Every structure is written in structure tokens, then in C-alpha cells.
Amino acid sequence: MMRLLQEIRSRTVDLFAEVGRYALFTGRLLMETPRALTRPSLVITQVHNAGALSLVIIMLSGLFVGMVLGLQGFDLLERFGSEDSLGTAAALGLVKELGPVVTALLFAGRAGTALASELGLMRATDQLSAMEIMAVDPIRRVVMPRFLGGIIAMPLLAAIFSMIGIFGAQLIGVQMMGVDPGQFWSQMRGAVEHGDIMEGVIKSCVFGVACSAIAVYEGFHSLPTAEGVGRATTRTVVISSVVVLLLDYMLTAVML
Amino acid sequence: MRATPAIEVGTGLFVLLGFAALFFLVTQITSRDIGFGDNTYRLNATFEQVGGLKVGAPVSMSGVTIGRVESIGYDFNEYKAVVRLRIDQRYDRIPDDSDASIFTAGLLGGQYVGIGPGGSETFFKDGDQIQFTQSAIVLESLISKFLFSKAGEQADAKASEGAK
Numbered sequence: 355m356m357r358l359l360q361e362i363r364s365r366t367v368d369l370f371a372e373v374g375r376y377a378l379f380t381g382r383l384l385m386e387t388p389r390a391l392t393r394p395s396l397v398i399t400q401v402h403n404a405g406a407l408s409l410v411i412i413m414l415s416g417l418f419v420g421m422v423l424g425l426q427g428f429d430l431l432e433r434f435g436s437e438d439s440l441g442t443a444a445a446l447g448l449v450k451e452l453g454p455v456v457t458a459l460l461f462a463g464r465a466g467t468a469l470a471s472e473l474g475l476m477r478a479t480d481q482l483s484a485m486e487i488m489a490v491d492p493i494r495r496v497v498m499p500r501f502l503g504g505i506i507a508m509p510l511l512a513a514i515f516s517m518i519g520i521f522g523a524q525l526i527g528v529q530m531m532g533v534d535p536g537q538f539w540s541q542m543r544g545a546v547e548h549g550d551i552m553e554g555v556i557k558s559c560v561f562g563v564a565c566s567a568i569a570v571y572e573g574f575h576s577l578p579t580a581e582g583v584g585r586a587t588t589r590t591v592v593i594s595s596v597v598v599l600l601l602d603y604m605l606t607a608v609m610l
Numbered sequence: 611m612r613a614t615p616a617i618e619v620g621t622g623l624f625v626l627l628g629f630a631a632l633f634f635l636v637t638q639i640t641s642r643d644i645g646f647g648d649n650t651y652r653l654n655a656t657f658e659q660v661g662g663l664k665v666g667a668p669v670s671m672s673g674v675t676i677g678r679v680e681s682i683g684y685d686f687n688e689y690k691a692v693v694r695l696r697i698d699q700r701y702d703r704i705p706d707d708s709d710a711s712i713f714t715a716g717l718l719g720g721q722y723v724g725i726g727p728g729g730s731e732t733f734f735k736d737g738d739q740i741q742f743t744q745s746a747i748v749l750e751s752l753i754s755k756f757l758f759s760k761a762g763e764q765a766d767a768k769a770s771e772g773a774k
Contacts, residue, residue, distance in 0.1 A: 402617045406624035445639050510628025517631040520639065539639075544720070546639045547666065555632070 375575075380567045382493065383501050390498035400503025404465040404566075405511060411464055412457060416515035419452055420444065420522025427523070428531045440533050441542035444523035449546065449554045453516035455602050458561035461508060462594035466569035469500050470590040473573025474583035482574075497574055501566045508562025509555050516554065553609050560601055565594045649699040650677065651736035655710045655723070656690040661746030662721050663712055669695050669723045676701040679723060695723060697734075705730040709742035721746060 390397065423444045431437045473496070476482050482492045520542075527533040569590045576586030660682060669677040677697035685692045697704070707728030714721050728742075 398621050399617055401625070402621040405628070406620045409624060409627070449635060449639075507624075510625060510631070513628055513631035513635060517634050542639050544668075548636065548640055551632075551635050551640065554635075 379571050386498050390502055396499035397502050400499045401506050404503045405507030408464045412511050412515050413518050415460055416518035417522040420519030421526045424523035424526030428527055437533050438537035439541055440527045441538035442545040445520055445542045445546050448516045448519040449550055453512045454554050454557035454561055457512040457515045458565055458598040459595055462565050462591050466565050466590045466594050467587045469569040470573035471583055471587045474576035474586045477576055478578040478583055497570045501570050504566030505562040509558040512558035557605050561598050564597050568594045650696045653695045653734055653738055653740055655693050655740040655743050657743050657745050659745035660691045661748055667722050671725045704734045706732050706734050710740045711744035712746035
């Protein structure tokens with residue numbers, strides 16, 4: 355019994371310590387941001403890695419999510435005889451929820467894992483220690499550009515996702531199901547406000563910070579073994595997904 | 611690892627595409643038409659009942675959108691709702707005895723302000739008040755009126771039968 359209590363106690367303390375380390379690490383990254391922006395070429399490379407290379411998967415997923423929304427939305431709205439509102443339903447759903455969230459989940463899977471395993475492998479092959487010996491701060495030289503690259507890429511990816519998704523919904527709704535294109539676009543324009551788009555952008559920025567911070571933290575602090583790198587990669591995806599969905603609920607509740 | 615030209619081009623394309631997507635979202639799927647912002651003038655109208663009228667709802671004449679609802683407030687002096695309209699400057703020849711009514715687009719559609727032109731020779735200027743207004747029709751009160759009048763008719767019919 356005593357042992358069980360002790361176990362619970364030490365687990366709880368571990369959890370607090372982990373959250374604290376995350377917070378301190380993220381705080382450090384944010385503090386370093388202005389200095390890191392003075393070396394744009396490093397950041398550009400990482401925007402390319404996190405953003406441009408994720409473009410195909412984001413566009414493809416956006417198209418199919420939009421097409422599914424078109425099908426499901428049409429089926430549902432047709433029951434109420436209001437299939438003309440399909441554009442509104444698809445646009446609001448994509449811009450406010452699906453765009454930021456699905457992009458963040460895909461980003462965690464595509465770019466987050468790449469970041470975590472890259473940093474983990476650097477740790478395992480002592481590249482990070484070598485930098486420290488050469489008096490190069492690995493956080494400034496290696497971690498910061500990756501962190502910033504992720505933050506810059508995420509809102510842009512989410513916007514591309516939403517745009518492609520709307521065209522996907524239009525493809526199914528208008529071309530296949532015969533919704534009037536004028537109604538589709540004009541009802542969408544009437545219902546969507548700048549605030550809705552702002553909400554999506556704010557969400558994707560927050561998700562960008564969260565996903566990038568988690569990926570670089572896990573990679574940077576992974577155990578220097580093959581197993582450690584694997585575990586860091588897995589943890590990146592799991593923690594990112596849970597945190598994104600949690601944050602999404604909180605942000606939606608605040609901004610609705 | 612330095613940024614090579616190929617990477618820079620790829621990143622540039624990605625960033626441009628991202629901003630193009632944002633621009634598309636902001637301009638193409640929202641209602642605030644660009645260029646509708648500055649060239650407008652304001653009109654005020656008070657209504658007994660605005661129903662479900664919302665800020666941003668269209669103001670139309672004969673079905674043509676000429677402006678939007680800018681704000682909806684409540685006036686405690688008159689105990690009425692005050693609706694401020696923003697009208698496009700192109701439509702600056704609305705007679706100053708025109709009337710404003712709140713209509714519903716379709717059975718379940720959103721509500722809008724319809725302006726019916728009057729016969730006056732002078733036109734509305736910025737900040738003018740629309741004198742003649744007609745409130746929104748609230749469906750519930752309409753139905754209850756109808757039901758009560760039906761019930762009243764039946765009661766009357768029974769009373770007259772009883773008299774015979």
C-alpha cells in the first residue's frame with residue numbers, strides 16, 4: 355500500500371517535472387526568437403523542410419477532406435431542403451476547424467517526426483555535444499531555425515488546406531450533385547466573416563508553436579540510442595495530437 | 611547546411627502560395643466587398659422590432675444590395691431599436707421620404723433591410739434619419755394572432771348558433 359502511494363507520488367512529481375521542463379524549454383525558445391531571426395537563411399531552409407515539402411500531402415488531404423465534406427454535407431442538408439447552404443457549411447467547417455486541426459495533425463506526422471528523429475539522431479551521434487565543444491550553442495544553431503520554420507509554415511499550410519478543401523467541396527457539391535454554383539458561393543460569402551478566418555489563422559499559429567515545440571523538445575531530449583530516437587518520434591506524434599485537440603477545444607470555447 | 615538557390619525558390623513558392631491562399635480566403639469567401647469601405651454614407655432608422663436582423667445584413671432596394679447594416683443598438687429614450695445603415699455612395703439619390711422595412715429572405719433565410727423609394731424631390735444625406743419604418747415580422751406573433759382570431763371566429767360561430 356505504502357509502495358503504491360509512493361509510486362503514485364513519484365509519477366505525479368515526474369509529470370509535473372516534465373510539464374515544467376516543457377514550459378521552460380518553450381520559454382527559452384521564444385526568448386531566442388529575435389536573435390534567430392537575424393540568420394534568415396537557416397530559417398528559410400527549415401521553412402522549406404517543414405512547409406514546402408509537406409505541400410503535396412496537405413493539398414491532397416485538403417482536397418479529399420473537402421470532397422468528403424461536400425458529400426456528407428450535401429446528404430445532410432438535402433434532408434432539410436437547404437443544400438444551397440453547402441458552401442457555407444463547407445467553408446466554415448474548413449476555415450474554423452478542419453483546416454487548422456487536420457493540418458496540425460498531418461504536420462505532426464510529416465514534419466514533426468522528421469524534426470524529432472533528425473534532432474534525436476544528432477543527439478545519438480554526438481553532433482550536438484560536438485557543437486557544444488566548439489562553443490556553438492546547439493539550441494541557437496540547430497533547434498531555433500527548426501522551431502521557427504514550423505511556426506511560419508503552419509498557418510500557410512492551413513490556409514492552403516482550407517482553400518483546396520473549399521474547391522474540393524465545390525467539385526462534389528456543384529459539379530456532381532448539382533448545387534447551384536451561384537448559391538454555393540454567394541451564401542458562403544454572406545455567412546463567412548473575417549473573424550472566422552482570423553479564428554482559423556490564430557488557431558493554426560498556436561498549433562504551429564505547440565507542434566514545433568513538442569517536436570524539437572522530444573528530439574533534443576531523446577535518449578542517445580536507436581530506441582531513444584524511435585521513442586522520441588512516437589512521443590512527438592502522440593503528444594502533438596493530444597495537445598492539438600485539447601488546445602482546439604479551448605481555443606474554440608474562447609473564440610466562439 | 612546553407613540555403614541553396616533551389617531551396618530558396620521552393621520556399622518562396624510555398625510562402626507565396628500560402629499567402630495567396632490566405633488572400634483568397636479573406637477576399638473570396640467573405641462578404642465585405644473590397645472598395646465598399648470608404649465610399650459610403652450612413653443612415654439611421656428606428657424599429658419597434660428588428661427580429662433576427664444581424665450586423666452585416668444587406669440593405670436592398672428592389673432586390674439590389676446597396677449597403678449593409680453597420681450596427682444595431684437600443685435607444686432608451688424612444689424604447690426602440692436603432693439600426694445604422696451604411697449605403698454605398700453610388701446610391702446617393704434615395705428620396706428622403708423613403709421607407710425602410712425588415713424582410714426575411716425565403717422562409718428560413720436571413721433578414722435584410724428593404725428600402726422602398728418615396729416621392730420626395732430631396733435626397734437622403736449622410737447621417738439622416740429614415741422616418742417611415744416597418745418592423746420585422748416575428749413568425750410566432752403572427753401565428754399566435756392567426757390562432758387567436760380563428761379561435762375567436764369559432765367562439766362567435768358557436769355563440770350565434772346558440773342564439774338560434
